[in-house]
Amino acid sequence: MNLQxxxxxxxxxxSPQKIVIVPHKNPDGDAMGSTLGLYHYLKNRGQEATIISPxxxxxxxxxxxxxxxxxxxxxxxxxxxxxISEATIIFTLDFNHLGRxxxxxxxxxxxxxxxxxxxxxxxxGDYADLMYSDVxxxxxxxxxxxxxxxxxxxDQINSDIANCLYTGIMTDTGSFKFLSTTSRTHRIxxxxxxxxxxxxxIHNKVFDTNTPSRLHLLGCALxxxxxxxxxxxxxxxxxxxxxxxxxxxxxxxxxFVNYGLTLDGICLAVIFIENxxxxxxxxxxxxxxDFSVNEFAKKHFQGGGHTNAAGGxxxxxxxxxxxxxxxxxxxxxxxxxx
Ligand code: 5GP
Ligand code: MN
Numbered sequence: 125m126n127l128q129x130x131x132x133x134x135x136x137x138x139s140p141q142k143i144v145i146v147p148h149k150n151p152d153g154d155a156m157g158s159t160l161g162l163y164h165y166l167k168n169r170g171q172e173a174t175i176i177s178p179x180x181x182x183x184x185x186x187x188x189x190x191x192x193x194x195x196x197x198x199x200x201x202x203x204x205x206x207x208i209s210e211a212t213i214i215f216t217l218d219f220n221h222l223g224r225x226x227x228x229x230x231x232x233x234x235x236x237x238x239x240x241x242x243x244x245x246x247x248x249g250d251y252a253d254l255m256y257s258d259v260x261x262x263x264x265x266x267x268x269x270x271x272x273x274x275x276x277x278x279d280q281i282n283s284d285i286a287n288c289l290y291t292g293i294m295t296d297t298g299s300f301k302f303l304s305t306t307s308r309t310h311r312i313x314x315x316x317x318x319x320x321x322x323x324x325x326i327h328n329k330v331f332d333t334n335t336p337s338r339l340h341l342l343g344c345a346l347x348x349x350x351x352x353x354x355x356x357x358x359x360x361x362x363x364x365x366x367x368x369x370x371x372x373x374x375x376x377x378x379x380f381v382n383y384g385l386t387l388d389g390i391c392l393a394v395i396f397i398e399n400x401x402x403x404x405x406x407x408x409x410x411x412x413x414d415f416s417v418n419e420f421a422k423k424h425f426q427g428g429g430h431t432n433a434a435g436g437x438x439x440x441x442x443x444x445x446x447x448x449x450x451x452x453x454x455x456x457x458x459x460x461x462x
Pocket of ligand 2: 154155218244263264296
């Protein structure tokens with residue numbers, strides 16, 4: 125964020141506003157952590173603020189301070205629409221274009237509010253009036269920490285804010301191991317611990333609350349894994365039937381895609397998850413090294429994300445999607461070298 129934008133933000137936030145904060149659809153730890161962290165900061169500053177999530181989010185995030193006040197657009201549509209139309213400021217966090225909020229998109233497009241984007245994805249859209257977009261950032265949570273610092277209020281980061289922001293930094297960096305993790309990321313995490321983030325408890329609540337059925341589903345996913353040594357690629361499929369058979373709940377498949385990359389010599393890992401209700405196959409891509417899954421997802425699977433972590437979807441069957449994916453790999457053989 126440049127100085128001019130920071131000054132403009134300070135001016136806007138110096139008077140009472142009606143604020144709506146929006147994460148992307150299927151919000152993850154970073155999306156919920158950043159929106160809740162910002163929410164607590166704004167509330168403590170005396171602002172009226174509400175988080176509206178496009179849909180529900182996983183149970184392993186439903187302990188975060190303030191989560192009970194999040195409005196679910198899918199469930200509470202009328203109330204959410206009213207809040208959006210009355211908002212004077214709309215913050216959009218952890219996504220780069222309005223397509224990422226799906227069914228909420230037309231209502232944000234109609235809204236009269238001033239838009240402020242805070243996000244670390246590539247190719248940001250131009251809908252926001254004030255933009256803090258930086259692809260080098262580990263997480264939107266790290267950016268919310270910076271944002272509060274830009275406004276001169278680092279001393280106002282309390283333990284609620286610290287717990288929320290630490291959560292998203294931890295999940296989006298794969299527990300501080302991805303390339304985007306810098307010494308500053310660690311310094312910020314350390315400062316958040318000083319300010320009350322309970323790091324051990326956060327790790328425990330996010331990663332160590334498995335159900336037996338989730339582990340059974342993981343077993344099924346690992347059994348289904350196909351390894352294409354020639355392309356240094358591993359992919360997993362999960363059909364609706366397999367999900368149902370293992371009592372699938374939102375968030376259960378989080379992290380499954382990463383198992384492919386733990387294989388020696390594999391630099392591209394993918395998971396295809398059938399979603400009969402939406403009539404799509406949801407796809408997650410992960411890579412190690414230079415292969416850009418962001419470009420790959422954008423070009424072939426209506427998606428995007430980051431260089432080493434991206435998502436997308438397909439409108440054909442699970443089998444056809446996987447076959448189409450495999451058919452593409454020969455064009456990338458040179459780039460897919462571990
Ligand atoms: P995940 O695979 O964990 O759902 O997402 C990995 C990254 O890709 C995240 O940064 C996420 O925001 C982004 N992403 C996931 N799905 C999509 C999609 O359908 N479109 C775009 N543009 N980005 C996505
Ligand atoms: Mn993120």
